[in-house]
Amino acid sequence: MAAVTLAGVARHAGVSLATASRVLNGSDRRPAEEIAVRVRASALELGYIANAQAQALARSSTGLVGLVVHDISDPYFSSIARGVQHGARQFNRQVLLASTDPAENAELEAVSAFASHRTDAIILAGSRKQSTGSVLEKELQRYANNGGRVVTIGGGSGVGISLPIGNYDGALALVTELVERGLTRFAILSGPPGLKTVRDRVRGFTDALQAAGLAPLAVVADNFTHDGGFSAALACRKELEGERACLLAVNDVMALGAITALRSVGMTVPGDMMVTGFDDIPTLRDTTPGLTTVHLPLERMGETAARLALHPKSTEPEPIVGKVLLRDSTG
Amino acid sequence: MAAVTLAGVARHAGVSLATASRVLNGSDRRPAEEIAVRVRASALELGYIANAQAQALARSSTGLVGLVVHDISDPYFSSIARGVQHGARQFNRQVLLASTDPAENAELEAVSAFASHRTDAIILAGSRKQSTGSVLEKELQRYANNGGRVVTIGGGSGVGISLPIGNYDGALALVTELVERGLTRFAILSGPPGLKTVRDRVRGFTDALQAAGLAPLAVVADNFTHDGGFSAALACRKELEGERACLLAVNDVMALGAITALRSVGMTVPGDMMVTGFDDIPTLRDTTPGLTTVHLPLERMGETAARLALHPKSTEPEPIVGKVLLRDSTG
């Protein structure tokens, strides 16, 4: 049972292909109402559904927007994805998702696949190692040259529009506030140095410390994940020889991993060690103690990215500013 | 700067369209190596990227699989999505995501959009109100009739393959274990009765209670979300007049909402009230007290669903069985 085609509808309604197309799938020309009614009736009766592939080919616009994230099960990314989805719906676009997970060149593969599917736009969430002149950048550039729009959330891919995130400022403000509250002993739980986000935040931490005449007692880098935070915290604890300090994690999931790690060795937060995060992921509603962090409007970021990607005349947007939230994990 | 087409590559390599196609985009016929090399070189030099839309049209297969979830930022769904993504990659498919969120008929819209895009398969996660003969079911049926595959995770849509989840058995086992441990006072935090998942789990709870000669002290229904759990817990507390009992939430996010609610009125868990969940979402790693729940292999479920959807000869699968995890939230 082959799908009903436009030709079938046209035949059934006794009109031409052109007329049927004009009636059913928006056009600037509106056939006479009498005919339109007949065509619509036929379409309904036969259960016609336009073939988006064929339309894409003819119109050279697919109605698709590609979203690249590292791990869709990470609350940071799934919140952004939700926003992107919302934004896309407002423009009548469907979201093509790529969760690039562990595979090293998965990100490149995803971009290639999106380019192949001729998505109208590509949104990159979570800045990747961005060696200028990288294969990824070349691919994105080619995509952009062919008319595709590129939006990068928080971290220039070097191509297209970038939605700037106040990573540096947020990190700076966080540590500044903590110092004002009298904390002096800090250690940094960092992530892969290849990520721009990581570099920006770490720089914010250290600059704030420096401004206060302080320096981190330790800097440990690990994966940008829960497990990364877990092992980084343990390593850090060794370096600090168990002495109380404030662990500045470079994002919330790492911070949560760190807290779990500290608990697993019998330490309490904030009693024996303090911890901070970054992002304010929704998960934090349910964790105790409340995690001190920098709030980012994740969902709105996704929606904004979608708008930037899909709105014809969108310009460089206002930067997203983070808001420091002091909670119990820092006493 | 228009995109490079296959015709362009063929011309540049001095071969026909047919030959170029055979060399570049898999075919059962392999042109002579000498020619193949020339074509590949041209493709590389010109930066050719096949137009997936055109291929889809010609092959009548899009390489797309549609995933419908209620809320991609809910850890339950994002874990499943991760699995689907993995599974899809193994079959070289891209994932089209629809997070249907608040809009009432968004689910139907999503299915229509997927049908229009001629996705090779549609995966429905999170059973929706499934009035047999509903518009949604009709739409799915039509999709299936046109050769699309439909997989429903945990809750028959009445169309296509269903991946059965041991909701009833898991709920039954959970309560049975709790009763064995001496608990006698229970209340149920239920979700929208339209959801099959909800009905199955609640039935499991009540059947287990009945078997032990018990009955729930209260049954409160609310949204299937964190907020739903929050307000349901408060309502429940009223009905119980603050007396200690075990709140059986119908899923983890509701349970977490419930715990937050209880805390907000100064009650402790499990001291003043006990709480259980269902699903074992990854979030639970970081919450205290540990939530007693029924573990489901969410990511694997997604992967299995993808396999079922994409593997040519897949049959009704083994049901997924839940595993009871007793943790601190029940003492």
Add this chain to the structure above:
DNA sequence: ATGTGATTGGAAAGCGTTTTCCAATATAGA
């Protein structure tokens, strides 16, 4: 040489739309 069968590259017919022309008809103005 000759016939047989396998192998190869290419021409052309789709796939299901949109959209540009064109011709035909209707409308208005004189």
Add this chain to the structure above:
DNA sequence: TCTATATTGGAAAACGCTTTCCAATCACAT
């Protein structure tokens, strides 16, 4: 009544590929 001008429906040419034929070439045994 007749031309000038809109308005309308339809034929056909794209869009970028795959795939079915077809004809040409080749190897090989006769």
